[in-house]
Amino acid sequence: MSVTTIFDGIIIGGSGGAIGGLTVYLVQTIHKSIKEKTESKRVFNWLIENTSDEDGKKFRSTRAISSYTNLTEDRVRYICSTHEKIYLSTGKNEDRWSIHTRKTDIVAGAW
Incomplete structure (x- = not known):
């Protein structure tokens, strides 16, 4: 075997790998x-079907979503944390998610 044949085999093996x-x-x-x-x-569609933009029906718990989506x-x-259209609840009810935007009152010059 020549040195050229050995190098060709090494190059072919390395390229293939x-x-x-x-x-x-x-x-x-x-x-x-x-x-x-x-x-x-699947999670987003489940939230569409199981939430509404009414008080008390906006957010669903992680456990409920988990249970129904397997x-x-x-x-x-x-x-939920990486989806751009799913929002985490803020306030006393933690670990709840919604597709309905959080409504905030913005006062001009309040900062």
């Missing part, structure tokens, strides 16, 4: 993205 590694990484990234989108859509509470918290 790199291409395989990148392929696995891309497939995992795409799978994670699709899974997050579908779970996020996701863990930690997963629901993560999805």
